[in-house]
Amino acid sequence: xxxxxxxxxxxxxxxxxxxxxxxxxxxxxxxxxxxxxxxxxxxxxxxxxxxxxxxxxxxxxxxxxxxxxxxxxxxxxxxxxxxxxxxxxxxxxxxxxxxxxxxxxxxxxxxxxxxxxxxxxxxxxxxxxxxxxxxxxxxxxxxxxxxxxxxxxxxxxxxxxxxxxxxxxxxxxxxxxxxxxxxxxxxxxxxxxxxxxxxxxxxxx
Numbered sequence: 001x002x003x004x005x006x007x008x009x010x011x012x013x014x015x016x017x018x019x020x021x022x023x024x025x026x027x028x029x030x031x032x033x034x035x036x037x038x039x040x041x042x043x044x045x046x047x048x049x050x051x052x053x054x055x056x057x058x059x060x061x062x063x064x065x066x067x068x069x070x071x072x073x074x075x076x077x078x079x080x081x082x083x084x085x086x087x088x089x090x091x092x093x094x095x096x097x098x099x100x101x102x103x104x105x106x107x108x109x110x111x112x113x114x115x116x117x118x119x120x121x122x123x124x125x126x127x128x129x130x131x132x133x134x135x136x137x138x139x140x141x142x143x144x145x146x147x148x149x150x151x152x153x154x155x156x157x158x159x160x161x162x163x164x165x166x167x168x169x170x171x172x173x174x175x176x177x178x179x180x181x182x183x184x185x186x187x188x189x190x191x192x193x194x195x196x197x198x199x200x201x202x203x204x205x
Contacts, residue, residue: 004115007176008094010169011122015087017166018129022080025050025060026157028140042152045159046077072139079132080163086125087170094118094177116181122174129167136160 025045041052050060063069095101097115137156144153 003176004099004180007119007173007180008091008098010173010176011087011094011118012091012173014122014126014166014169014171014173015084015091017162017169018080018084018087018125021133021159021161021163021166022046022084024159024162026159027076027136028154028160029157030152030154042154043157044154045157046073046080072136076132076136079128083125083129083132083167083170086121086128090118090121090125090170090174092118093121097177097181112181115177119174119177119179119181122170122177124174126167126169126171126174129163130171133160133164133167137164 023046025043025048027046028044030042043050043052046063048060048062050058052058063073094115095118097111097113097118099111137160140154140156140160144155147153
């Protein structure tokens with residue numbers, strides 16, 4: 001039960017990280033605190049682009065038109081939102097299958113199946129987010145080293161790192177939920193095939 005609860009906590013933590021990472025703007029960052037030559041910081045996310053001048057005044061521009069956005073932005077939005085939906089469904093479904101809850105306690109088989117389904121949904125959400133964040137990170141790093149002569153070069157931002165870490169948490173949380181559920185289901189099948197006799201002395205008569 002402890003491992004199952006840990007898996008659920010990891011999944012919930014990952015879901016919160018996915019939401020924060022998706023709807024904050026620091027996927028790409030221009031400018032560093034230790035670089036004194038940079039007088040304007042820029043932040044790019046999936047929904048808007050912000051800039052901070054030398055007087056610490058921030059100006060943000062939203063991406064209003066979906067059709068005028070790049071393929072990367074549209075794909076990133078779609079996959080991250082899909083990942084959040086999968087992870088949210090996982091949290092709702094898996095909670096009824098946890099051993100520490102009273103939901104479906106009259107039917108242990110259904111309880112284990114609910115936890116297993118929640119684990120599968122969490123794994124799917126984690127894999128989706130892990131794939132798109134890894135792709136974004138690779139693109140940013142590749143552009144950084146290829147465009148070494150440009151004055152503006154972007155690096156990986158904190159929001160993108162948060163989304164990447166959250167995807168890993170969802171993935172491992174879902175794996176734990178699935179593993180605990182499968183182990184319990186298998187033990188139930190073994191007990192049903194080989195029931196323990198209540199009067200073991202009579203078996204030898």
